[in-house]
Amino acid sequence: MSNKGVKRASPGAESEKNPLGDVELTDEDAVKLQTIQKDIARVELALERRAQEKMVPVYEKRRAVVKAIPKFWPVALMNHGLLALHAQHNSDQAALSYLEDLWIVRDAKESRCFTLEFHFKENPYFSNTVLKKEYKFIPPPVEGDDKADADGITETMLEFSWERDVQPQAAKIDWKDDSKNLTKLHPRVTEDDEDLPSEGGSFFNFFEVADDPFDVGVTIANDVFPEAIEYFLGHAGGDDVDSDEEDDDSEDDENEEEIDLEKPRPKKQKKA
DSSP states (O other), X not given: OOOOOOOOOOTXXXXXXXXXXXXXXXXXXXXXXXXXXXXXXXXXXXXXXXXXXXXXXXXXXXXXHHTTSTTHHHHHHXXXXXXXXXXXXXXXXXXXXXXXXXXXXXXXXXXXXXXXXXEEOSOSSBOOSEEEEEXXXXXXOOOSOOOOOTTSOOHHHHTOOHHHHEEEOOOOOXXXXXXXXXXXXXXXXXXXXXXXXXXXXXXXXXXHSSOOTTOHHHHXXXXXTTTHHHHHHTOSSOOOOOHHHHHXXXXXXXXXXXXXXXXXXXXXXXXX
């Protein structure tokens, strides 16, 4: 009897054929899928536009209520991590403390473009009562028939590109004094070899410089403005905290009688 054993095959020596590796997409099927994708995008855009229209009277109602709440908008803005980062100078927060209303006006033709309106009361920094940041719609060339459907959606709208079709605008701030000119005191610094500014400087560069490399305006329009009450109350935009810290924050809330811009309310996560 031979002592020579039989060599066993190592696991995976014979690779199994991938049962999903031979799937091929025909040109006809690819066209069908693209058509369905456009149909989905068309419906989603129609629903988005409809929702924006329906929300306007609700936002108007909220607008009237929050105007009576001191520093509602400054606190709501500062309770968003990105915005707090770009308004970290005490002078920025002091100037923002005079903000009494924030409103968004969407473009009549392209609702994904908008103008943010910051309404200020009398303050020692600038004489403007309203500072605007416009994200101007630049219509792309139209090829062929671009007729709108029953929901007002055209083929061009489905090809919308923020980078190509939107041009942020700069706005002049009428500073009352050079000692109060926050964009001069804290300018935005951009290095030649950097895509993003190395130093954002004052929050008010957001108005005086057209470019918005940090998407501050988009964040305000699509995140903070719709959920302004949640941000004001500190229920949105906060960092993860453990239960002990949440309990401590709750006690602080109970003891805090006045909301101060310099000390925004503690930020908490929504509970499921």
